[in-house]
Amino acid sequence: RKEVEQDPGPFNVPEGATVAFNCTYSNSASQSFFWYRQDCRKEPKLLMSVYSSGNEDGRFTAQLNRASQYISLLIRDSKLSDSATYLCVVNIDTGGFKTIFGAGTRLFVKA
Amino acid sequence: GAVVSQHPSRVICKSGTSVKIECRSLDFQATTMFWYRQFPKKSLMLMATSNEGSKATYEQGVEKDKFLINHASLTLSTLTVTSAHPEDSSFYICSASQTNSPLHFGNGTRLTVT
Numbered sequence: 001r002k003e004v005e006q007d008p009g010p011f012n013v014p015e016g017a018t019v020a021f022n023c024t025y026s027n028s029a030s031q032s033f034f035w036y037r038q039d040c041r042k043e044p045k046l047l048m049s050v051y052s053s054g055n056e057d058g059r060f061t062a063q064l065n066r067a068s069q070y071i072s073l074l075i076r077d078s079k080l081s082d083s084a085t086y087l088c089v090v091n092i093d094t095g096g097f098k099t100i101f102g103a104g105t106r107l108f109v110k111a
Numbered sequence: 112g113a114v115v116s117q118h119p120s121r122v123i124c125k126s127g128t129s130v131k132i133e134c135r136s137l138d139f140q141a142t143t144m145f146w147y148r149q150f151p152k153k154s155l156m157l158m159a160t161s162n163e164g165s166k167a168t169y170e171q172g173v174e175k176d177k178f179l180i181n182h183a184s185l186t187l188s189t190l191t192v193t194s195a196h197p198e199d200s201s202f203y204i205c206s207a208s209q210t211n212s213p214l215h216f217g218n219g220t221r222l223t224v225t
Contacts, residue, residue, distance in 0.1 A: 034213050043204050043216040044155070087155075089214070099145070099206075099214055103154040 003027055006088050006102035013109055017078045021105050023071040023088030031097070033064055035073045036087040038104065044087055047073075078109045114138045115207050117217025124195055124224055131191045132220045134205030140185035141207035145214070146178075149202045161188040195224040 006023045013019050025033075033050040048055065050062040050071050061074040071088055088102035116135045124130050134144055144161040159180050160168040167180035177199075179191040188207075192199055200223050206214040 032212075041202065041221070043219045044214075045216070046213045049213060096143075097208075099208070101155055101157075 001026055002103075003092070003100045004088055004090050004102040006086075006105050008103060008105060010106035010108055013078055013107070015078055015080060015109055015111055017109075018074065018076050019078055019107060020075075021073040021086050021088070021107075023073075023102055025069050025071070025088075025090045025100075027090070027092050027100075028069070029093050030069070030090045031093045032091040033071050034089040034091075035060075035062055035071075036089055038085045038087060040084075047086070075107075078107075080109050080111060083107055083109045114215045115205065115217045117205050117220055119220055120218055121221045122223070124222070126196055126224055127194055129191055129193045130195055130222060131189055132203055132205070132222075134188045134190070134207070134217050136186045136207045136215075139207075139209055141188075141209070142185060144182060144188040144205055144207045146180060146188075146190050147204045147206070149204065155204065158190075163188075192222065195222070197224045200224045 004025050035047045036044040037047045038044040048057050048062050050064045052064050054063040059076045063072045085104040085106050087104045090100045092098045114137050118133045142163045146158045147155045149155050157170050158173045161180045161182040163182045163185050169175045182188040202219050202221050204219040205217040208214045
């Protein structure tokens with residue numbers, strides 16, 4: 001089983017739709033959690049950190065469920081510019097920190 | 112602004128030559144940096160973990176003599192692709208972070224070997 005698993009997609013949604021990405025992690029030593037966005041032929045960029053209390057940044061909401069070892073990202077009112085690959089990222093404390101990436105979920109937002 | 116700078120952003124080289132890629136952390140000292148490779152439409156693949164002042168830790172299947180990593184200072188790691196072949200053509204990305212903080216990525220290097 002992979003340490004971080006995401007639905008590979010792709011997700012094809014119309015503009016204005018709400019889309020949810022899910023991610024599960026298997027290592028209970030996971031300490032911190034992030035969502036990154038990667039555009040085609042570009043490096044990943046931090047979208048938001050994920051906290052147990054849940055956090056929101058504009059149209060984006062991230063949630064963490066430690067008991068279920070589950071992370072989510074919700075995008076409301078999708079824009080064409082949201083089209084990208086979304087990566088779930090987990091830092092695991094193995095004595096030193098190790099960062100594990102999910103394979104990413106591709107999103108296409110269409111007019 | 113960028114906290115990790117990677118250079119060059121694009122390089123074309125002939126088969127058999129070597130290419131050096133630099134990764135610098137600008138705002139902080141990074142005892143650990145990471146090197147990734149990404150093929151088109153594929154996910155990031157961790158190649159190696161670069162440790163300041165010691166040998167890099169390579170992932171399984173990555174040839175350490177092929178991909179030389181040097182982390183001579185707390186702000187600079189280099190990846191040298193030696194005796195490059197066309198199959199080494201890829202997008203190479205470095206990243207760095209402070210402990211348990213988000214990773215910050217360099218802007219990547221697109222290598223084309225002809």
